[in-house]
Amino acid sequence: MKRFEELFAPHMDAAYNLARWLTGNDSAARDVVQESALRAFRFLHRFADGNSKAWFLTIVRNESYTWLKASAGHRWVAIGDELPEDDAALSHSQTPELLAIHMENAALVQQALCALPAIFREVIVLKELEDMPYKDIALVVDIPIGTVMSRLARARAMLKLELLKLHSHD
């Protein structure tokens, strides 16, 4: 119990933040973190040494997806890397001023980030909010380290697009 607490108490904020961003609500995030802590406790003997944050966040991420799948029921579709490219829209960001204005609007930034598919939202959360290095993101998200950069490139491009889209709804 003591080792468990020493290892994971420092990462409770990171765990809750990730779960909260992935599930989108507080009570689900609490459940996810509780479940994850139980799992971490149960499999503590498998955690040798190393990055306890990445290890814990990996569990939190898996539990978050389990929750997302369960809450989406049969509507769940695993979203792979092959999303339809929206190149026309991506290259046509001819409204830099509006983008700049929207980037200063906290509510819009939050809304745009929420609108991203989970696999893109999570890399933004881990990089921008958690400030994790690519090698740790690769562990948590379970992709090769070489894929982290391209995933982030996509995620940021999509986020920019979302921010511009929000404008058109105003």
Next chain:
Amino acid sequence: MTDLNCTACQVLIHGYLDKELDPTTTAKVAGHLAECAECTRLHDQARLLTVSVKRHAPYYSAPASLTASVFAPVVPRTSTVERWRNWFAPAFSAAALALALVLYVATPGSEQPLMDEAVSSHVRSLMGEHLNDVVSSDRHTVKPWFTGKLDFSPPVLDYSAQGFPLLGGRLDYLQHQTTAALSYGRAKHIINVFILPTTESDKPPITQSIRGFNVVSWQENHMRFVMVSDVEKGELETLGQLLRKGA
């Protein structure tokens, strides 16, 4: 210098921004940016975007109540009465936790933490003066004492005749479950028998040695038995047989 096309560069600018590129690639990207207005524009936009997310996207810190419930303190060691008063509130509030634990912890393959906890509890029970909550060799005193404190009925029997006098019982807390702990004497040695409910089917006894203590465990009638002591393996197994026979 610029053997880098724009498509490749537009991915690399992210590694460049995040300072994740090796020096050679960093130099290539910097070279390309110096000459390419479009990539520079995208780079600047991406940089502003990351700054904007850092500044405006909320960071959700873990609620204190969540952290408290995840790292719930284990058994306060105070007087029996007080302990019980202090215990019920957290016990109920952790009902969901306990339920989840039945599913997660009571599944096969999770034995080792339990055995470890049992050994620790055995050691603690000998260190303090808290071996027993109810001191009696009379099973008709010990058994009713457990009633209402546990949601299962552990077998309580005295084996004085066979050389294992019942010393008493207490409540313990293993694997996040309220556990009955019976203590038996064997010459000058103490044997702790932990009994907790399980949803699993019966399992034959296993003897192992953990941190110098002998541990015998088995499952029967949806109860899990763990005996811990420094007595010899054979003697511990003898008491195990008596407990299983229930005579």
